[in-house]
Amino acid sequence: MWQWIRFPLLFVIAVLMQTTVSKWIRVFDIGPDFILIFIVLIALRRGPAIGALWGFFAGFVLDVYAPVEWLGAHTLSMLVLGFVVGQLEERFLTLNLGMKIGILGLGFFICDIVYFIAIGIEVKELFNLLFTQTLPDSLYTMLCGGIAFKFIFTGNLKHKHV
Amino acid sequence: MFKITRFLKTISSIGHGLIVFMILFLLALLIRQAPLSIKNSIVSSALTTIFYPAQRLISSIDDFYGKSAENELLKKENAELRIEVYKAKEGLQELIRLHELVRFDDKWDYPIITARVVGRNPGRFLTTVVINRGINHGLKEEMPVFSMRGLVGKTSKVEANHASVQLLVDPNLKLSVMGKRTRAVGFLESVNAYHLSVLIPTSAGMKVGDTLITSGLGGIFPKGIEVGLVKKIHKADLEVMRDMEVVPFQEFSFLEEVFVMQKEPNWIVQEMLK
Numbered sequence: 442m443w444q445w446i447r448f449p450l451l452f453v454i455a456v457l458m459q460t461t462v463s464k465w466i467r468v469f470d471i472g473p474d475f476i477l478i479f480i481v482l483i484a485l486r487r488g489p490a491i492g493a494l495w496g497f498f499a500g501f502v503l504d505v506y507a508p509v510e511w512l513g514a515h516t517l518s519m520l521v522l523g524f525v526v527g528q529l530e531e532r533f534l535t536l537n538l539g540m541k542i543g544i545l546g547l548g549f550f551i552c553d554i555v556y557f558i559a560i561g562i563e564v565k566e567l568f569n570l571l572f573t574q575t576l577p578d579s580l581y582t583m584l585c586g587g588i589a590f591k592f593i594f595t596g597n598l599k600h601k602h603v
Numbered sequence: 604m605f606k607i608t609r610f611l612k613t614i615s616s617i618g619h620g621l622i623v624f625m626i627l628f629l630l631a632l633l634i635r636q637a638p639l640s641i642k643n644s645i646v647s648s649a650l651t652t653i654f655y656p657a658q659r660l661i662s663s664i665d666d667f668y669g670k671s672a673e674n675e676l677l678k679k680e681n682a683e684l685r686i687e688v689y690k691a692k693e694g695l696q697e698l699i700r701l702h703e704l705v706r707f708d709d710k711w712d713y714p715i716i717t718a719r720v721v722g723r724n725p726g727r728f729l730t731t732v733v734i735n736r737g738i739n740h741g742l743k744e745e746m747p748v749f750s751m752r753g754l755v756g757k758t759s760k761v762e763a764n765h766a767s768v769q770l771l772v773d774p775n776l777k778l779s780v781m782g783k784r785t786r787a788v789g790f791l792e793s794v795n796a797y798h799l800s801v802l803i804p805t806s807a808g809m810k811v812g813d814t815l816i817t818s819g820l821g822g823i824f825p826k827g828i829e830v831g832l833v834k835k836i837h838k839a840d841l842e843v844m845r846d847m848e849v850v851p852f853q854e855f856s857f858l859e860e861v862f863v864m865q866k867e868p869n870w871i872v873q874e875m876l877k
Binding site for chain 2: 464494497505506509514517524562573
């Protein structure tokens with residue numbers, strides 16, 4: 442039973458944190474992305490297929506609240522994120538905490554690049570946004586993700602995966 | 604059930620998830636490329652069936668945090684009032700705030716509906732908030748929304764008891780503004796859901812720190828609502844224009860209460876401009 446509700450529950454927690462906690466802990470308009478942490482976590486633990494599925498679903502949830510003309514952009518970016526990060530699945534690779542945080546940061550950039558391309562941002566503006574928005578947000582997310590990986594999920598990593 | 608699970612597992616393991624990815628990728632592309640009317644119906648049905656109930660839960664948690672902070676503030680305020688009761692400091696502040704509200708109402712002569720923000724888009728780029736007023740409270744689409752600090756946006760999708768508010772940073776919201784000092788009219792928009800910018804002729808002599816207000820052109824927003832301050836001025840593609848970065852007076856991340864002006868759009872203005 443726990444197997445079935447664990448990830449939906451984690452997703453609900455991630456969305457709740459993104460819409461409440463994230464707002465409270467923003468500094469200079471820089472905040473973490475808990476939904477992205479969730480997708481990276483799922484992808485690392487369950488592989489590319491499950492990562493892509495959850496990425497698609499989470500992206501769609503974000504898209505519903507984004508400008509309607511951009512519907513599908515978050516879905517695409519989160520889907521790609523889930524699939525790409527899933528290639529580094531923990532079943533086949535041994536990843537230490539530092540590597541996981543690095544993957545989280547890299548995933549953040551991949552996700553944002555796909556998103557900016559999907560909404561049709563110009564190249565000049567894209568680099569500007571990657572530097573002014575993605576970089577600080579990704580650093581903050583890596584910090585929060587590091588804490589999540591270290592204290593919440595360490596115990597479960599030794600479990601056998603299906 | 605077991606067979607379906609086994610089938611899904613088999614499919615997902617083929618090509619290390621490549622098939623699942625390709626199917627979902629095509630589906631996402633279809634959504635991305637769908638006509639606007641289909642996109643609207645997808646969003647609308649998702650919002651009414653799943654997301655508004657979920658938003659109630661989220662906003663109640665947010666409320667709990669807000670109430671706790673408010674409670675602390677009130678305790679502090681109470682202590683101050685005990686010491687400075689004769690000054691009636693807080694009462695005076697309240698009076699000033701109410702005066703401002705009354706002025707707002709008089710100035711434009713439209714009924715004002717107060718609303719609480721009960722939801723916001725969960726992404727990093729905040730472009731939409733959900734308020735707890737809808738058709739049942741007299742709201743319609745394209746009504747101006749503002750706060751005590753300045754313009755917030757306009758109502759977009761209006762349901763029975765809820766409405767979405769399109770914020771100024773929504774790239775699909777374009778707004779005619781004017782310099783409060785120079786009276787020069789320009790076009791405010793956000794191209795990336797993050798920065799606000801306005802194009803105003805160089806000859807207008809706009810400076811950093813100038814205040815921008817709504818121009819009243821376009822038919823949706825009445826003239827004179829404060830929008831934001833000019834933060835930086837850049838050269839635009841055309842030499843005769845200046846591209847200005849604008850900081851809105853209202854910080855959208857911390858919106859809790861807003862006012863909706865019951866002003867229906869004056870489409871005649873737009874028709875005459877065609």
